[in-house]
Amino acid sequence: MFQKNGHNHGRCIISAMKIATDLCAERGVRLTALRSHVLELIWQSHQPVGAYELLDILKSERRNAQPPTIYRALNFLLNLGLIHRIESLNAYVGCDTPHTNHNTQFLICSGCGAAAEISDVRLDKAINALAKDAKFSVKHRSIEVEGQCPNCQVS
Amino acid sequence: MFQKNGHNHGRCIISAMKIATDLCAERGVRLTALRSHVLELIWQSHQPVGAYELLDILKSERRNAQPPTIYRALNFLLNLGLIHRIESLNAYVGCDTPHTNHNTQFLICSGCGAAAEISDVRLDKAINALAKDAKFSVKHRSIEVEGQCPNCQVS
């Protein structure tokens, strides 16, 4: 869901980083300083962020950052489910439930740019049903709905 | 739906071109030789095709083709609904019902590359329902499901 106005985003970030640390420990993979930092950058907002935007920020900190630097970190985070890729935007957004097995759906606001991750069972079932009808075996779903979030709608 | 084995694709193309001609006449827009040809190229298969793939074919015919040549034609066709863009592939595929108002969903086979356009009402309703719950006003949907089509499944 989209965040309310009083939303304490500092908490969001701290919580996400904790979840990431724990998940990596559990999986026995290394959340290096670089990877951790990239994840933090992504979590600066609830708006999907592009790889080169991230790269620009990285470059202002460590001048040797190059595209592979950022794409490696992104791929690591994607594989763990710590972030998701929004195909229609070529952008990346944090996931706050990376430990659970979930099919994701995104509502993306063209007003403020925010993306809300949903996991709606009805939608999920509808996809399973239509796939079954088509005798299609599903591997991956990319469900991205663009429009206006409650905050951005002119009433 | 995915095409059956005996599928007569020549007919597909002819029918699609006829529909396109009619639609353009109806809308009072010009289906120029270039645009028509690009559409025909896209209809060569039921597999989404990339802009630069199309450009390469165009180049072999008229050696002055450049990226804008193809992207202009693609945008024209997209605006009329004669083709759809598959966001997760950066590729384009023909639509055989451009005259109807339809929300599209794609099943994309990672085996053969074919894309089947679906217009499932249950799925559509599920999206409307979850959008309503989120007080989100929908403008555009990108529903792309990747997996294996019936022909490509190892049984």
Next chain:
DNA sequence: CTAGTTACTGTTATAATATATCAGTAATTC
């Protein structure tokens, strides 16, 4: 039918997104 206008195409340049490859460094294993 011709001048004026609009729409389409040609052409060059560049932006935005992503990957390949090889070399060096840090961490883990035994």
Next chain:
DNA sequence: GAATTACTGATATATTATAACAGTAACTAG
């Protein structure tokens, strides 16, 4: 502590898409 594996640095290049301006074709009005 040497061997191995994983991570990062660095350079080059691939892929997808748009900007900008000039020339040509088609349509419109008188």
